[in-house]
Amino acid sequence: MSDHALSAGHGHDDHIHPEPTSFLSKYVFSLDHKIIGIQFLFSGIIMFWIGGLLALAVRWQLAWPWKPIPILSELWADYGYRLPPEYYNKLFTMHATVMIFFVIIPLLTGAFGNFLIPLMIGARDMAFPKLNMYSYWAMWPAIILMTYSFFTPGGAAEAGWTSYPTLSTFSWSTPGSLDGQTLWLMSLLFAGISSLMGSINYITTIIMLRAPGMKMFRLPMTVWAMFITALLQAFALPVLTSALIMQLLDRTIGTNFFAPANWMVANSGNVVGGGQILLFQHLFWFYSHPAVYIMILPGMGMVSDILSTFSRKPLFGYKPMVFSISAIAGLGFIVWGHHMFQSGMNPALGATFMLSTMMIALPSAIKTFNWLGTMWGGRIQFTSPMLNAIGFVAMFVIGGLSGIFMAATPVDMHIHDTYFIVGHIHYVLFGGSTFAIFAGVYYWFPKMFGRMMNERLGKIHFFLSFTFFNGTFFLMHIIGMHGHPRRIADPSVYEFLRGSGVVGMNQFMTINAMLLGLAQLVIVYNFFYSLFFGPKAPANPWHANTLEWCCPSPPPYYNFLKIPTVYRMAYEYSSEGSEPLDYWPQDQPEKSDVVEAHVETH
Amino acid sequence: MKTDRLWTLLFAIGAIFATGCFIYARTDADWWLVPNVSSMGREIDHLFIIILWITGIVFIGTQIVLCYTLWTFADAPGRKAQYVHGQMKLEVIWTIIPASILVFLALYQMGTWSKIKFRSSLPKVQPVAEVTGRQFQWLFRYAGDDRRLHTDDDIITVNDFHFVKNEPTVIHLKSQDVLHAFFLPQFRIKQDAVPGLTIPVWFDSDTSGKFELVCAELCGWGHYKMRGNVTVHETQAEFDTWLKKAKTEQNRDQLALANAANGG
């Protein structure tokens, strides 16, 4: 009865909404956060393949410039079966756009955020289930517009994912700046609306719907990370949205926000302007630098929980971890200028951005040391989620350290816009975010689908991914410091890139990229095979402490028959007196109860 | 399982591969920083190598700790995990040490940065040329005999940039259409060319010879081929001779030449 009194103050109601019965309301226009999370997961996986194949075409061209690409070359029969250079620009533009806006952000926040937040805080659903459904379905206009843009005259956008004016604002500049760029802008506006609806929902849910006893400082790191990420999104996205709308207006009704004053385009006699080109870059990076953290913080949270579970040890330095993600989010708003050191921005401003950018490396360092501290002295179980989490830590270190080179303004003069930065971002977004996604899939698959994935295949997949990932991306630092520019369709134009070393490295990276792509077939097979034929999963297969593991796998429509009461943090592993068990779930008042429950489920 | 700790080897091999790449790079001209010929480039390389050492040591240190941890604390029968939630002293140590390294690094860069990019440190010399990027070529406008730009005797070359060894050299960088970036890899110089802005850029060279100019900012379908030739002359006289020749070439009149040939 005391539970009831506690929960009354938290705005819970104990009546459970009836489960929807029709297929459409159950699986398509679902209001259930778990289904919506899984919808985000499936569309993310599909887009992952598209984005990945685009990248392979990019890699092919870099390794063997103008050699017909297998299969795809039929598309370019008119060009002698060779990739036209403007198409090359479309490939890397779309690769980045798809991976950032349709894969990593929707997978981390849309799929894992949706599925996990209510379960981990002990709520029956999100605060606004309808808004949640809209947030998923706003992704589809975005995906459709982006896909459609390939088939318009001039084809898809080719101004890079950064989409700098004036390349992006004037239709004469390049074929992709015909309708393709307009569709690109409209598509991203939809993706932004989707993210914004999601983040408002996450913030509200985490503040309002925590189970009784779930204080903020008892939240698992995953939830903390999702909370901070949602705040970042809610504050940064409006700026991107306005930048996109301004660019759209420039393109459609000739507003010239981003065309310089009294500017005559290429002696055309046509004087335009009144705006500022660099303004777009400021607005764009004001969002897109925090976006890098939107793409890594949820991964950091998930990895923290997974490391603790499989080290059978409390998370080391919980509060420093919380403070450091908060610091990353705060500092994340005052470092955007590091993308603009060579842009013509006042160099004195560059110096201050260098200082703030150096400082943002600090919370990341603190987190890394705490992850090592978590594993130190533990009882490390090398399961497939754990391996991917360790891979995250090992690779994120490289991504973090290589960032320091770009933060140093003079060094940045040489490596800016070279492959060094391409290597850096892939160590953060593949070595970091993607391994975190893999870890999350292996870890929560049993909860999502009620079946276990195959461990052996999971390990083979990790081994191959880790190996070929390093083979694909590490040498990018080397060719980058040698001076290899990014976004060029044919490096052999330049004499200093014609040496056998550079050519050889480009080919080596491409071969590894193809193998990396092939290796992903293992997880796809494992995923779909286990979905139907995997062994049935118990409620708590990993013996973890967070609340999602105290409801059945998969959880019922209403998640919790009775809203759980939370007694402590989620990291009570290997504490005294819990033998023979080494864990103590958040909702269990006494350890003896755990032992009983444990015996029951076996 | 006892053999599970062998996974440590994979992470160790990854770290060795990464370290090995940079060690090998030092010995192969195709891998290392492309050879530098400018005075500011020397400073930039010095800063690069300092950061490489610091990050390299941190990298190797964390990977050793990671691998040691994985190997030593792997699950084994009878093993019990420690029950600790953290340690304030450690947190303070691993906050203060990286913080001071990072602040040192930032301050250590400032001098070079201001020497290269601050307007106040721009050498007080006539710009050797006005450089304009346009899809997909570089235009160089040199002053003629009146030593002033934008007069009738200007000499304009396409993708052909000349200046003199050991002289501080200034250009005025512009763009006609979209963003470009003036990138001289062998001089460690990079600056975006922005429509509507005129940005002064300075550099020098301690070596005469031929070098390459790269466009480093995406500027459209032909971005990849927006390449320029750079020639550094040994002496001012050599440069003047070239400029005179370029002027003769610019003013070449086939009709006059034909008349001269026939009428002679």
Ligand SMILES: [Cu+2]
């Ligand atoms: Cu950034």
Ligand SMILES: [Cu+2]
């Ligand atoms: Cu260009």
